[in-house]
Amino acid sequence: xxxxxxxxxxxxxxxxxxxSDEAISEETLVAEDEEFVRLTLTERIQHVILFxxxxxxxxxxxxxxxxxxxxxxxxxxxxxxxxLRGIIHRIAxxxxxxxxxxxxxxxxxxxxxxxxxxxxxxxxxxxKDSINLFLCNLGLREQRPRFGKFNFIEKFEYWALAWxxxxxxxxxxxxxxxxxxxxxxxxxxxxxxxxxxxFEAILAFLAIIIWHMxxxxxxxxxxxxxxIWITGKISKEEMVEHHPLEYEEILKExxxxxEIERVKALLEEVRQKKSTEKNEE
Amino acid sequence: MHGKSLLAASISLMLxxxxxxxxxxxxxxxxxxxxxxxxxxxxxxxxxxxxxxEKSVHERLKCLDCHADVHEVKHTVGETPHQRYPEKVGCTxxxxxxxxxxxxxxxxxMEQYKDSVxxxxxxxxxxxSAACTDCHGRHNIKxxxxxxSSVYRANIPRTCAICHENMQVVVKHxxxxxxxxxxxxxxxxxxxLYRDGLVQVAAVCTDCHGIHDIQAAGTPGLRARRPETxxxxxxxxxxxYKESVHGKAAIEDQNPDAPVCADxxxxxxxxxxxxxxxxxxxxxxxxxEGVMSKYEVPIDxxxxxxESYHGIASSYGSKTVANCASCHGYHDIRPPTDPxxxxxxxxxxxxxxxxxxxxxxxxxxxSMKMHVDxxxxxxxxVYYVRQFFIWTFVALIIVSxxxxxxxxxxxxxxxxxx
Numbered sequence: 001x002x003x004x005x006x007x008x009x010x011x012x013x014x015x016x017x018x019x020s021d022e023a024i025s026e027e028t029l030v031a032e033d034e035e036f037v038r039l040t041l042t043e044r045i046q047h048v049i050l051f052x053x054x055x056x057x058x059x060x061x062x063x064x065x066x067x068x069x070x071x072x073x074x075x076x077x078x079x080x081x082x083x084l085r086g087i088i089h090r091i092a093x094x095x096x097x098x099x100x101x102x103x104x105x106x107x108x109x110x111x112x113x114x115x116x117x118x119x120x121x122x123x124x125x126x127x128k129d130s131i132n133l134f135l136c137n138l139g140l141r142e143q144r145p146r147f148g149k150f151n152f153i154e155k156f157e158y159w160a161l162a163w164x165x166x167x168x169x170x171x172x173x174x175x176x177x178x179x180x181x182x183x184x185x186x187x188x189x190x191x192x193x194x195x196x197x198x199f200e201a202i203l204a205f206l207a208i209i210i211w212h213m214x215x216x217x218x219x220x221x222x223x224x225x226x227x228i229w230i231t232g233k234i235s236k237e238e239m240v241e242h243h244p245l246e247y248e249e250i251l252k253e254x255x256x257x258x259e260i261e262r263v264k265a266l267l268e269e270v271r272q273k274k275s276t277e278k279n280e281e
Numbered sequence: 282m283h284g285k286s287l288l289a290a291s292i293s294l295m296l297x298x299x300x301x302x303x304x305x306x307x308x309x310x311x312x313x314x315x316x317x318x319x320x321x322x323x324x325x326x327x328x329x330x331x332x333x334x335e336k337s338v339h340e341r342l343k344c345l346d347c348h349a350d351v352h353e354v355k356h357t358v359g360e361t362p363h364q365r366y367p368e369k370v371g372c373t374x375x376x377x378x379x380x381x382x383x384x385x386x387x388x389x390x391m392e393q394y395k396d397s398v399x400x401x402x403x404x405x406x407x408x409x410s411a412a413c414t415d416c417h418g419r420h421n422i423k424x425x426x427x428x429x430s431s432v433y434r435a436n437i438p439r440t441c442a443i444c445h446e447n448m449q450v451v452v453k454h455x456x457x458x459x460x461x462x463x464x465x466x467x468x469x470x471x472x473x474l475y476r477d478g479l480v481q482v483a484a485v486c487t488d489c490h491g492i493h494d495i496q497a498a499g500t501p502g503l504r505a506r507r508p509e510t511x512x513x514x515x516x517x518x519x520x521x522y523k524e525s526v527h528g529k530a531a532i533e534d535q536n537p538d539a540p541v542c543a544d545x546x547x548x549x550x551x552x553x554x555x556x557x558x559x560x561x562x563x564x565x566x567x568x569x570e571g572v573m574s575k576y577e578v579p580i581d582x583x584x585x586x587x588e589s590y591h592g593i594a595s596s597y598g599s600k601t602v603a604n605c606a607s608c609h610g611y612h613d614i615r616p617p618t619d620p621x622x623x624x625x626x627x628x629x630x631x632x633x634x635x636x637x638x639x640x641x642x643x644x645x646x647x648s649m650k651m652h653v654d655x656x657x658x659x660x661x662x663v664y665y666v667r668q669f670f671i672w673t674f675v676a677l678i679i680v681s682x683x684x685x686x687x688x689x690x691x692x693x694x695x696x697x698x699x
Contacts, residue, residue, distance in 0.1 A: 067593040082597040137687035183643035191653055191663045194590070199670035206674065210681045220692045 009267055029254045035233040036250070040112060044232050050099050056092035057168075058205050060085050065198050090176065097169045100162075119149045122159070126152035148245040157211055164204040171197040313344045333420045336429075346383075349375070372413045393494035401497075402454070409450075416440055435474060437485040438465055457498035461486075464549035484514065501537075508532060511542045522612040526619075538572055557595060559604040560586055585652040601637070608632055608651075624651075 039047070063072045063085060076082055107117035129145040129152045136144050150158070171193045174181040181190055216226045228234060239247045317329040334340060339347070347370045376385040394400050402410035416432055423430035431440045442462035444450050451459050458464070465471040465486075473483030489505040490496075496503055504510050508531055512519025522528040522542075530539035545554060545562050554562055564583035566572050573580045586592040586605065594602040608624055615622035623632045626647040634642040655663045 063597060064590070064593055067588070067596060073597065076597040079598060079600070082594055082599040083601075085597075134684070134687070137691045139691075179639050179642050182645055182649070187645050187649045188662055191650070191655075192666050195655060195663050195666050195670070199667065203670065203673060203677065206677060210677070210685070214685055219689065220696050 005270075006267070009270055010263070013263060013266055024255055024258055026251065029251055029258070030236060032236065034236050036236070036239050037232060038228050038234040039232040041232065042106065042110075042113075044229060046099055046103060046106070047229055049095060053092040053095040053099065054208070057089060057096060058201070060089040060092065061201055065202060093169070093172050093176075096165060100165050100169065103162075116149065120155050120158055122152070122155050126155060146244045147242060148249070149243055151242070153211070153215060157207075157215070160204075160207055160211075164200060164207070167200050168197065168204065171200070329420065337418075337420060337422045338424055339420075339422055346376070347372075370414070370419075391493070393491075397491075397493060397495045398497040399495060407454070410454075411444060415444070434485050435480045437487055438462055438471070438474070441486045458549060461549045464547075468547070468549060468551040469553070470551060482514070488514075502535075505548070506541050506543055508541050518612050525610075525612060525614045526616050527614060528612075538566070538575065540566060556600055556604050557598065559606050560592065560595065563605045579652075581654050582652055585654050588655075589652075603638065607635075607638070 063076070063082075066072060076085070106113040108114065129147065132141055132145040133152075135141040174185075174190070174193045175197060178190060181193070216222060216229075217224060234243075236247075313329070314331065317327065318331060349371075373391045375381065376383045377391065399411040403412065418431045421431075423433075425432045425434075427433060428435065430436065439462070445456065445458070446460065446462045448459070450456065466475065470484040473479040474485065477483070489510055491504050494504075508519060508522060508528065512522075523532050527540050530536040531541050543551075544565070546552065560583055567578065568580055568583050570580050583605075587596065591602045591604070595604055610623045613623075615625075617624045617626070619625060620627070622628065629646045629649070630642060630644050633639050633646050650660075653660050653663060655667050658664050
């Protein structure tokens with residue numbers, strides 16, 4: 001319930017210029033050397049387990065995809081080596097599936113994960129952004145598109161990975177438990193599953209090598225490596241440069257918070273003044 | 282061989298002793314020992330070891346029984362006893378013939394020897410080719426049942442090896458097998474003989490090649506390539522094999538394309554084919570367009586196997602995955618249209634469902650297409666899925682380059698501008 005006193009107070013505050021944009025400068029909201037959290041510890045751990053199992057799967061799967069390469073045959077020099085390859089591949093596969101399931105739970109039930117997941121869902125703006133960035137790369141546009149927490153490239157990588165993991169896990173399990181697959185599915189399914197598992201693996205590997213390696217390793221801005229996956233932090237400059245919309249959002253959040261605090265403080269001050277006046281009477 | 286014939290001649294010379302040339306004189310070897318029992322410088326008469334003679338089957342024979350032509354050679358005591366080397370001993374001129382009066386074993390195999398590769402070579406002017414003495418010995422001839430005999434079963438491989446392991450002989454006469462003895466030693470038969478002492482059981486050269494009637498490699502119906510030859514000992518396998526698609530073609534149709542025992546097991550180095558070797562053994566014929574087209578058998582069987590999980594795992598040395606024989610059988614290979622075949626559709630449940638392979642596999646496996654070549658359009662779904670992925674790769678790479686190159690250039694420029 002708003003009392004007359006409060007309205008009076010707000011009017012005063014506005015009159016004194018307390019709520020104008022200039023009243024709270026950017027410097028008071030964000031320190032020059034402030035670092036923002038880009039990946040939480042849970043997310044970084046997920047990422048490490050993900051890429052360890054991913055590359056283990058690639059390495060232990062390569063011998064099947066490139067079965068004609070003589071140098072790969074040299075790696076299998078002891079009698080149980082091929083059996084061991086299968087075991088390692090399955091352990092890594094189960095690990096990757098585990099990370100995938102954890103990720104699903106994480107985005108569903110963790111407040112932070114859930115909030116970020118909503119931001120990574122693609123929208124029409126991403127299509128516009130991709131065209132604009134491409135035109136900008138060609139020098140046809142002056143202004144680069146402004147991105148939020150996740151730009152369209154990051155979104156694409158995320159969804160490509162999610163889709164790839166789903167396909168690989170599904171086909172992998174079907175091949176692992178092939179007797180059950182033969183019993184459950186039409187007979188031609190298994191042939192296709194084998195092809196899909198092999199080729200999707202190459203596709204996923206190429207996608208990771210080309211896009212992810214370019215974005216986080218080879219591109220001149222971060223070369224030789226972006227450190228975000230270790231520290232989880234991003235500097236203010238990088239934030240302004242790459243995620244301006246997110247930065248603005250953070251500023252707005254902080255500004256609102258500060259404004260409310262200041263108003264509250266003013267309110268308290270006025271009330272106290274009033275009560276002392278009463279006492280003096 | 283030249284050295285050997287010289288040696289044979291000189292040994293014959295050893296037996297000649299001082300005696301009056303008289304065709305009827307039954308010269309005892311005691312007449313010869315005057316010169317040949319001990320080394321005499323003056324006569325240069327070769328030494329004959331009397332002990333060797335005494336232990337041989339010919340201990341009762343007299344020198345002249347074999348060296349018959351010594352009679353025709355002039356002999357004078359004190360002078361060079363015979364003016365020329367005696368001719369070579371002919372075992373089959375008087376003694377080892379049918380109806381001989383000497384009581385010598387009737388050497389009817391002489392008839393067989395006449396047609397053998399060795400006899401033909403001799404007639405064709407290769408005196409080094411094996412004759413009686415090359416295998417049976419000379420003064421030391423013993424019964425084939427005597428373990429010291431050069432033709433005792435256990436000694437036969439080494440006896441043959443004297444010539445057949447000699448590279449000069451092999452090259453000179455274009456002999457098909459270069460190291461038959463070394464290979465034999467490593468074979469199941471060689472190990473059976475030398476390691477396990479299976480003298481009566483383990484096959485030796487003569488069991489497969491024949492004794493006196495040995496034929497040249499490439500002779501049609503060569504004994505060593507006839508399944509019946511192996512079947513004399515390996516009866517059980519032979520009975521299975523002769524009912525198989527290969528056995529019927531080889532035995533009933535006498536088809537030279539049909540694989541016989543030696544084609545899969547090897548010739549001298551006969552072994553149980555190792556699992557890794559089986560696909561390459563089968564592909565000797567099954568990847569040959571010329572052979573397979575005659576029987577309308579597709580030639581992509583080994584290729585598609587090698588691209589399958591079974592084939593790939595096998596190429597990395599896995600011992601547990603299926604090879605050709607795991608599904609098609611070994612000696613009892615039959616076409617998939619034969620209800621007795623292990624790959625007859627209705628039998629696949631049992632074949633694939635072996636306890637060590639895919640126990641409890643669904644009966645649906647009967648309709649499963651094996652040996653699918655994903656690169657062929659006729660394979661249907663898998664072909665299109667594969668094509669889809671290939672075009673996706675191409676698209677991915679093209680799009681990536683179209684994207685990355687301008688992006689890279691822009692970032693470099695931006696960096697240098699700062």
